[in-house]
Amino acid sequence: xxxxxxxxxxxxxxGRIINLKNPRLFTEKIQWLKIYDCTPIKTRLADKIAxxxxxxxxxxxxxxxxxxxxxxxxxxxxxxxxxEEFVIKTNHGCNMQLLVIEGGKPDKSQKERxxxxxxxxxxxxxxxxxxxxxxxxxxxxxxxxxNFHPLCQNSSDFSDYRPELFEYLIFCFxxxxxxxxxxxxxxTDKICCTMFDTQWNNLHFNYGGYLHEDPxxxxxxxxxxxxxxxxxxxxxxxxxxxxxxxxxxxxxxxMTFTPAxxxxxxxxxxxxxxxxxxxxLKNY
Numbered sequence: 235x236x237x238x239x240x241x242x243x244x245x246x247x248x249g250r251i252i253n254l255k256n257p258r259l260f261t262e263k264i265q266w267l268k269i270y271d272c273t274p275i276k277t278r279l280a281d282k283i284a285x286x287x288x289x290x291x292x293x294x295x296x297x298x299x300x301x302x303x304x305x306x307x308x309x310x311x312x313x314x315x316x317x318e319e320f321v322i323k324t325n326h327g328c329n330m331q332l333l334v335i336e337g338g339k340p341d342k343s344q345k346e347r348x349x350x351x352x353x354x355x356x357x358x359x360x361x362x363x364x365x366x367x368x369x370x371x372x373x374x375x376x377x378x379x380x381n382f383h384p385l386c387q388n389s390s391d392f393s394d395y396r397p398e399l400f401e402y403l404i405f406c407f408x409x410x411x412x413x414x415x416x417x418x419x420x421x422t423d424k425i426c427c428t429m430f431d432t433q434w435n436n437l438h439f440n441y442g443g444y445l446h447e448d449p450x451x452x453x454x455x456x457x458x459x460x461x462x463x464x465x466x467x468x469x470x471x472x473x474x475x476x477x478x479x480x481x482x483x484x485x486x487x488x489m490t491f492t493p494a495x496x497x498x499x500x501x502x503x504x505x506x507x508x509x510x511x512x513x514x515l516k517n518y
Contacts, residue, residue, distance in 0.1 A: 236362060240265050240361070244497070248261060248497065260507075260509035260513060261496045261506055262496075264496030267491070276491050282323060283301075293462055293486075299485055301374065301377075302375040304373070304374045305373040305375075307349060308345045310373075313339050316334075320334050321334070322348065324371060325374060326354075327359065330348075348373055351373075360495045360497075361496065365491055401415075402453065403417065403493075404475045406466075406472065406474070407472055407514070408471060409470070411464055411475075413432075414429070414430045416430060425444065426445065427443040439501060470491070471514070475490075
């Protein structure tokens with residue numbers, strides 16, 4: 235039944251029927267992995283709290299953002315014990331977070347919002363990403379980090395520029411980094427995403443947002459970022475290792491096994507096939 239639901243959802247979203255015996259596109263192979271490669275280790279690493287101990291074992295605690303607290307419900311958060319800037323997140327899915335900046339506190343509506351987040355089983359929210367199914371939903375607060383480079387702003391006047399957080403989303407195939415999706419602008423009204431290779435050549439494609447119009451500088455300690463991604467991804471056919479880099483200091487973000495639930499729309503479309511050729515499903 236799960237296989238049928240995954241295939242049907244893909245058909246509705248992409249308009250294609252997958253040949254499970256011979257998937258070719260990257261988006262098709264992500265569906266294949268959902269069906270045949272949902273393992274307990276993926277559940278552990280998809281949990282944004284549980285993954286921390288694993289990362290500590292693999293590469294060391296220094297790459298983790300400070301963890302301020304873990305809570306079973308929103309009412310358990312003692313805001314008086316938190317710094318002026320922090321982030322509130324849930325551990326069991328995507329896009330369930332809130333930034334608290336400059337000493338502010340969330341308004342009362344956030345209580346209902348986060349308690350509703352806790353009721354969601356993210357496995358069924360977007361596309362049967364079953365690595366999320368058995369994660370116990372929790373809220374946690376962590377360190378707020380930020381970059382200051384004004385990439386992707388709509389104005390040349392940066393006097394009111396608001397710091398944001400750059401994302402380096404490293405696509406790893408069979409334990410080897412191959413591509414980096416650089417994302418910026420999530421705290422503005424213009425999100426930019428551009429794909430680079432491991433030599434930091436701009437490949438001029440993405441699957442969300444605008445392409446960066448201006449040159450994007452190579453991050454400091456870029457080779458170290460690739461080494462970290464290589465270490466964290468070595469046991470998987472595919473995983474996206476999400477990192478942050480603030481003036482050369484590298485932070486772990488998360489492990490993403492099914493980016494965009496495998497429904498991304500590549501621009502140009504040929505890259506769905508190109509990335510698909512990188513993902514080898516043999517020996518399963």
